[in-house]
Amino acid sequence: MGTRPNWFAGTFAVGWLFVILLPVYLMLRASFESQSAYTRNGPLAPPTEFVLDNFIASFEMGFGRYLLNAGIITVGTVAIVLVLVPPLAFAIVRSRNRGVSAAFRLLLVGLAIPAQVVVIPLYYLIDSLGLYDSLLGVILPTAAFVIPLTTLILCGSMREISGELYEAMAIDGATPLRSFFSMVLPLAKGGIATVVVYTALNAWNGFLLPLILTRSPEVTVATVGLSQFRQQFSVNIPGLLSAVVLTIIPIFIVYLFARRALIAGLMGVGGK
Template structure:
């Protein structure tokens, strides 16, 4: 039987495509325009001459240092999460004691505490520790707020591993660390990818901690560096949008390589 065409669904798809595509078109095409051309012709017209000067100006105005600082923060946060969360999730899944369950529930209370609620004591602790206006002062709080969600995601992924596999490894005389390295980690790729992408997003797009815990240009990250394009005379929109595009590229690349495992991990089938 031939199916009748679904015209309402097609129309809805075209409307959705227009709503999504128009902002992306304005974003990308504006990065190749001069400020005067953008002001005179508006954001929707296609420019008669394209230029890469906006991208070059971004790096000459200090965006490269902001990009490097953000990259350092992101890599450090992801490294801390990968060092702490997998062993913690493995202990929660394999342990059968009531004490571990209570610790896990208390640990997940971090999901209910927003960063805005603890920013004042966090500022005091970071200042007293001598970490104010240092990148490590951004890395540690960001990693701490990533741990509850990452632990929850990876714990669900590890629980999908069947007990028969653990029993087979135990019959072979494998130690707990060998089981963790040779069985649990390879079968938790989906959950690990989800954890990496989530932690990277939180670190890369972080705004509150860098705003409160840093003040000098040498420790400025991308989210704060975007303010450089706003002056008392106006906003350099093409330069700002080109900086936004540059800031999107690393996370977009990470997603391209981890998208399949990421979707599996979020669906809870990372261990199957």
């Protein structure tokens, strides 16, 4: 017996898809159109031309450097998180030591502390370390703020690995270190992908820390650069939207490569 189609749900889904895709279409259409054509035709008219002048102008004004700085911060933050969080989560999941449990609970306190609350002492700390107005001075606190939640995510992924698998590895003579690299990391790839995408999003889209901890144009990142472009391109909407498109493309590529493992991690299967 066939199922009855749900026309209401289908209509709602199509309408919601239209709501989501319309801003994307308007942004892409405007970014590939000249300012004169955009002003003449309006934002809702069909595209009449396809030019790259807006993107060329963005790079000529230094936006390529801003993207590079944002990329360096993102890669550096993800690297720190990938080095620290997986072994930290493994120790929390497998250790029965009370000190480790207490340290984990203390780490979770970081979830309740937003960056806005500690930005002033953080500024003085970074300045006293001689890292002010440097990319490293942004990378370190950015990684510190994402470590609590990423550790929690990866702990949930590693807890779903069956205890029998650990026992089988131990019977085969595997050390905890070998079990970690040979079994835990492959089975927790969904959680790791979730951690990578979450960390990359936070690092790439970060605004407050780069704004407070940097000053010179040489270390300005894309989000801060967009704020400056908004003032310069206040009447040139296509020029501003072309810069927005440039900031979206890199993180969209990250999602495309990690989407399968990311979906598996969000479904709670831990990549198994």
